[in-house]
Amino acid sequence: MNSYDAEVYRNFLLASGWLETDQINDALLVMVNTCAVRQKSVDKAKNFILRLQHLKKERSFYVGLTGCASSLDDFEKLIKKGSVDFYHGPLNAMEVPESFKEFTGNLYSCSNKITATYQKKSSISAYLPIIHGCNSFCSYCIVPLVRGREISIPFDILHKTIRQGVSEGIKEWLLLGQNVNHYGMDFKQKITFSSLMNKIASIDGVLRLDFITSHPKEFEEDLLKVMQDHPTIYRHFHLPLQSGDDEILLRMKRGYTVARYESVIEKIRHYFPNASLTTDIIVGFPGETAKSFDNTMQFIEKIKFDTVYAAVYSHRPGTLSSTFPDILNPEYSKKQLQELLDMQKNIARIQLKRFLNSTNEVFILSSKGAHTYEGKTLEEKSIIVSSTHELKAGDLAKVSIESIKKGVLHGSVLV
Numbered sequence: 001m002n003s004y005d006a007e008v009y010r011n012f013l014l015a016s017g018w019l020e021t022d023q024i025n026d027a028l029l030v031m032v033n034t035c036a037v038r039q040k041s042v043d044k045a046k047n048f049i050l051r052l053q054h055l056k057k058e059r060s061f062y063v064g065l066t067g068c069a070s071s072l073d074d075f076e077k078l079i080k081k082g083s084v085d086f087y088h089g090p091l092n093a094m095e096v097p098e099s100f101k102e103f104t105g106n107l108y109s110c111s112n113k114i115t116a117t118y119q120k121k122s123s124i125s126a127y128l129p130i131i132h133g134c135n136s137f138c139s140y141c142i143v144p145l146v147r148g149r150e151i152s153i154p155f156d157i158l159h160k161t162i163r164q165g166v167s168e169g170i171k172e173w174l175l176l177g178q179n180v181n182h183y184g185m186d187f188k189q190k191i192t193f194s195s196l197m198n199k200i201a202s203i204d205g206v207l208r209l210d211f212i213t214s215h216p217k218e219f220e221e222d223l224l225k226v227m228q229d230h231p232t233i234y235r236h237f238h239l240p241l242q243s244g245d246d247e248i249l250l251r252m253k254r255g256y257t258v259a260r261y262e263s264v265i266e267k268i269r270h271y272f273p274n275a276s277l278t279t280d281i282i283v284g285f286p287g288e289t290a291k292s293f294d295n296t297m298q299f300i301e302k303i304k305f306d307t308v309y310a311a312v313y314s315h316r317p318g319t320l321s322s323t324f325p326d327i328l329n330p331e332y333s334k335k336q337l338q339e340l341l342d343m344q345k346n347i348a349r350i351q352l353k354r355f356l357n358s359t360n361e362v363f364i365l366s367s368k369g370a371h372t373y374e375g376k377t378l379e380e381k382s383i384i385v386s387s388t389h390e391l392k393a394g395d396l397a398k399v400s401i402e403s404i405k406k407g408v409l410h411g412s413v414l415v
C-alpha cells in the first residue's frame with residue numbers, strides 16, 4: 001500500500017509535467033512518503049525531514065509529507081515549524097488529494113487528472129488496491145487508526161481499470177488490501193473475495209494474479225476452489241501468523257488460534273501441495289515469555305514456511321498494546337529474533353529443494369543477458385531461466401527446474 005501511494009504521487013507529478021530527479025540539490029519539491037507500522041521507519045522519516053530542513057537554509061525548495069505516519073504527533077512540531085510545506089495522510093480515496101493538486105498547481109500550473117487507479121510496478125506488472133483501510137484493530141497495529149475503515153472498490157471500477165491496464169501491456173496484477181478477505185463486506189449486496197478473484201481471473205489478458213494480505217481468521221476454502229479453476233493465480237499465500245502461542249494471539253486480538261491457523265495451512269496444502277507459504281512474526285510482544293516464544297519457534301519449524309518476515313515488537317502510540325505494562329527488553333528480543341531468523345534460513349534452504357526436477361510455468365520478468373532470463377514460478381519463486389529461443393518480459397515458458405545456486409532456482413526452457 002505504501003509503495004502504491006508513492007507511485008500515485010509520482011505518476012501524478014510526472015503526468016502534470018514535473019521531472020524526476022534523484023539529486024536533492026536539483027529538486028523543487030521533495031516528497032517524503034512515510035510508514036507508521038514501526039517506530040524505526042517514523043524516526044527515519046523524521047531524520048530525513050530534519051536533513052531537508054537544514055538544506056532549506058541553503059536554498060529554497062518545498063517538502064511534501066504523506067503516508068500513514070504523516071498524521072501522527074511525531075511530525076506535528078516539524079509541520080508547525082514550517083519544515084513541511086504540504087502534508088496529507090494515506091490515499092484512502094484512491095486519488096491524489098485535491099489539496100495536493102492545488103499545492104503543486106500553484107508551484108507549477110498544470111492540472112492533468114489521474115484517471116487510472118492502478119500503479120505500474122514495471123511495464124508488465126501493476127499494483128491494484130481492491131480494499132482500503134482496516135476494521136480489524138489488532139491490538140498492536142496502527143493501520144486502522146491512520147488508514148481508516150474499510151472501503152472496497154466496486155468490481156465494475158476494477159474491471160474497467162484492469163481492461164485499461166491490459167490494453168497497455170499489463171499482464172501481472174497484484175491485488176492489495178490490508179485484509180483482502182474482507183473485500184465486499186462493506187457493500188449492501190455482499191460479494192466475497194473468492195468471487196471477486198473468480199471474476200478478475202476470468203478477464204482476458206490477465207496472465208498472472210496475486211493478492212496480499214490474507215487474514216487467517218477469514219480465510220475460506222472457496223478461494224482455493226477458485227484458484228484450482230484458474231492456473232493464472234499464483235500458488236502463494238502470505239498469511240501473517242504473528243505468534244505461535246494462543247495466549248499471545250489473544251492479547252494481539254488476532255481472532256484465531258494456532259489450531260485454526262494450522263487447519264488453514266492443511267487445506268492450502270491439500271489443494272496445492274507445493275504452494276509457497278510466507279508469514280509475518282512479531283518477536284517480543286508485551287507479555288511474551290520464554291515458553292510462548294518457544295511455541296512460536298516450534299510452530300514455525302512444524303509449518304515450514306518458505307519465508308518468514310520477522311521483526312521485534314514496535315510500540316505504536318494510540319494502539320491497545322501500547323497500554324500493556326509488560327514490555328520486554330528489546331535487546332533480549334533482538335537475540336530471539338536472530339535465533340528465529342537463523343532457524344528459518346535453514347528451513348527455507350531445505351524447502352526450496354522441493355522444486356528440483358519438476359517442471360513449472362514461469363512468468364518471464366526480464367532479460368539477464370544472452371539467452372538468460374529472470375522469472376517467477378507459479379509459486380512466486382525467483383528463477384533464472386536459460387532458453388535457446390528469445391523470450392520477452394510477460395512471456396510464459398515451460399521450464400525444467402534443474403538446480404539451486406545461491407538460494408535461487410535455475411532451469412531451462414523445454415522445447
Ligand code: SF4
Nearest residue numbers: 134136137138141178
Ligand atoms: S488486520 Fe490487524 S495487522 Fe492487519 S492491518 Fe488490520 S489491524 Fe493491522
